[in-house]
Amino acid sequence: MFLFDYIVNLAIFSLLVSTPLVIRSFINLRPLKHPLIWSGLYAGVVSIVLVLLAVKQQGYVYDIRYAPVILTFAYLGPVPGIITGLFALSIRLLSSGNWFPAIAGWLFIMVVFSILHTYFSRWQLPHFKRSLALSGAYIVVYMTIVFTFRILVHEPLFHIQYLLFVILGVLLGGLLIESHERLRRTIAERNEMELSLNASEYQYRLIAENTSDLIVVMDPDHSIRYFSPSHAFVLGYPGLAQDRAELDRIICPNDAMVFNQTVRKILERKTTQSLEIRFVHQDGRLIPFDSLCKPIEGKGGRIEHIVIISRDISERKKAEEFLVQSEKLSIVGELAAGVAHEIRNPLTTIKGFLQLYNLENPTMKYGDLLQDELERIEIITSELLSMAKPQANAFTTTNVKEVIEQTLEFLAPQSLLNNIEFKREYQGEYFPVTCVKNQLKQVFLNVFKNAIESMPHGGEIHIGLQIDNEECLITIQDQGCGIPEEHLHRLGQPFYSLKEKGTGLGLMISHKIIKQYHGCINYQSKVNEGTRIEIRLPSHE
Template sequence: MILFDYIVNLSIFSLLISTPLVIRSFMDHKPLKQSNLWIGLYGGIVSVILVMLSVKQQGYSYDIRYAPVILVFAYMGPVAGFITGIFALLIRLLSSGNWPPAIIGWALIMFVFTVMHIWIRNRMTPLKRSAAFLGTYLVLYVFILFTFRILVDKPIFHLQYVLFVLLGVIIGGLLIESHERLHRIIRERNNMEKTLEASESKYRLIANHTSDLIMVMDKDYSGSYFSPSHELVLGYQNHELKGRALCSIINPDDEVKFKSMIEKMFENKEINTSMEIRFKHKEGHWIAFESLCRPVKAESKGIEHIVMISRDISERKKAEEILLQSEKLSVIGELAAGVAHEIRNPLTTIKGFLQIYNKENHAVKYGDLLLDELERIETITSELLSMAKPQAVKLTRTDVKALIEYTVEFLTPQTNLINIELKRSYEETAFPIMCDKNQLKQVFLNILKNAIEAMPNGGEIYISLRKEADGECLIAVQDQGCGIPDELIHRLGQPFYSLKEKGTGLGLMICHKIIKQHHGSITYSSKVNEGTLIEIRLPLESTVG
């Protein structure tokens, strides 16, 4: 029967210890202020309840009131331990007589526990401190028994009591420790989740707002993740790309090289690889990207995915082309100046002697043809010199309309002979700009001559002038010639590139240079067999400054 009473007491003691721990696990709040005081009070109440539930057998009373005292001392220190101990003493004094041994024994236990706590608090864990306090309590209990001669002839009574207290401390310590360990695990997991969530949020923020394309690719070349930038840069929404083979949007010329690289990475032959790939925009045009691929290893140490980060390098390639063009022009300019000067001197001598020889020998065959070819060589050398030699720009207030009329009047006799009509359309009466008149005349003359030469069967050339909202004058020249293929338009204006059989490409190049000096721009649009449109924009006088 006493075993059953022990079990009931220990069960109630376990419940009293577990209840606040369980409640605490469901409460997300800051720790209580003066927690030592509140825990000491609760421990005291537990001691009172344990005394009230004491086991009575054969005239003896068994309780485990010192179990909460030992545990509170071990986990919370002397302040909370003293409060619990006072409650345990008071209930002991109220429940039975023989006060002197109880008071003296209590005071001795409190003193020794306090000294022990000061000595071992930083050397042991709370669980080990509980064991130390329990051992000390057993020693003091035996000492008090023999000092006050309390039932020394009843060893079974004392043995049962000591085992009762021992079981209480062990069960209470294990409950507290297991809950604390569980609480630490939950806290660490929550902290880890918060850290992961914060980290994921940062990576999501980067992925959602970067202009680079971030993609996770599987072994079948399909993507399992596409960053939102794919829609911004390539025009595809996420659902249009997910599960789709990446090769379907890669330029066919780059596909073999791309597949070879990915296969090597999945075979662990390459760790990080960078290559230039052209991706197809949803509208159909190609965009150049520099793609960096990084393998992601699985737990089996094989490559499971490849993370591919691609950056649009279209602007960089344009800048490189401009830089290359600039360097090319610089070299060509130096070369042209030297060649032109070296050619011009002997050319002048040959031309002079040929003219004299023709006058003296009228029957010479092909003399005029030779002079025409020499004139052409002289024209080319003049263009080379004008390209290479910096020209001093003299800006004066000029009406663009007047310059175009002058050029049209100059070319009209030639156009009449080959059945070409020059039609003009002016939205305003005057288009004043600051410019070098002779240089702009050269530009208009060159462009109109190109248009005329593109129409060997005759036709119409439309010349229009209008003011634009941004304070610029737009000069548009539309011909009905043979047109220019799209893939060749970007090369117009490059030195020594011409679509004409005997062209040098220097004329348009000089036009580009002059327009740039006047802070303007020149653009081309053309369709094969339909004609070419050239648009020149120059700032009006009011915006120059």
């Protein structure tokens, strides 16, 4: 029965120690003012309860009222410890007599505990070790009081049982507090880690979901773990499933072999690789990307994932093409200047002697025609010189219809030989534009000659002319062999021609002239169906 009461007493003490700790864990209460005082008051109430539950055996009373005092001193300090001690002393005085030894012992214990707490704080001793040290001090003080006041000196078993009762209470209470505090720290660390992970995840998601770069996480077997949302607004796909087929879907088939070879290199060498690859937009066009493939190693040095970050380099490609075109134009300009200079000298001689020959032989049949063609050659050489060194031109208001008719009249012999018929579709008689007439004639001459040469078996060339939104719109539609769609964007580049003996300079000069007039030229073509050219020039009011 004594043992049972003893266990019940310790169980109730454990419950009273755990109750505030559990409440604090499950209920987020508002912090109290003066928490040390409130803690001391609660521990004092626990001391009263322990005295009321004291174990009585053979006329002796066993209680563990000093266990909460020791724990309060160890974990909270002197202020709540003394408050708890006052409660323990008060209930002791009320429950039994012999006040003097009780008060003297209590004062001695409070002084010793307060001094020890000062040293504990200086040494930064852990709280549980403080409780053990205070328990040892309590044993020494208790034995000192027993021998000083000769309290049951002949009953050592009673004192041993009493001290064991108190020390076990301290150990049990300390273990409960330590386990709860450790659990609380673990939970706090886990919550802090979760907050940190959530913050990191939010930052990475913020980057991944708002970057224009394409991010793909791929396994070594090409299975996909992640597609960044940027695929939706860069490539136009509303949603990509995490499937290998989706990756094959967006990679250009002609670049798939290069991509697979790069993945094999990454797996073999375990190094980052870069490649230039084209992705297929949802509308079918190809977009070039510069892709960086980085391996992610796991345990044992084995590659577990490959992170692919791709950046759109369309603008860079355009800049490179523009730079190349600028260099070509520079070369063409230098070449044009040299060729035109060398042509002009013998051309001047030919013109001079032709004029003398016409004077001496006024009946020569084609003298005027030869003279006109020599003048046209001189104009063309002047245009070549203007490419190298722009010159001020005399702009006049010219009727586009007259320029087209003059050009068609000049090309009439060639069109007859090739069985070509020009179909005119003019919506009016007067189409004024501000230009240099001979330059505009050169543009039409280049365009019509290309249309004729694309129709070796003859056919019709439809020429449209109208005023559209304050612009003069000239359309030329042939029935020739057509141009592949992927080559249309290169028309007008220097030295680029689809003809076997072409130089590409004709269209380049035409583009330059049209641009000089603040106009534009566009191409629409299908293979074996013909080509449609639209030239827009600002109309002169």
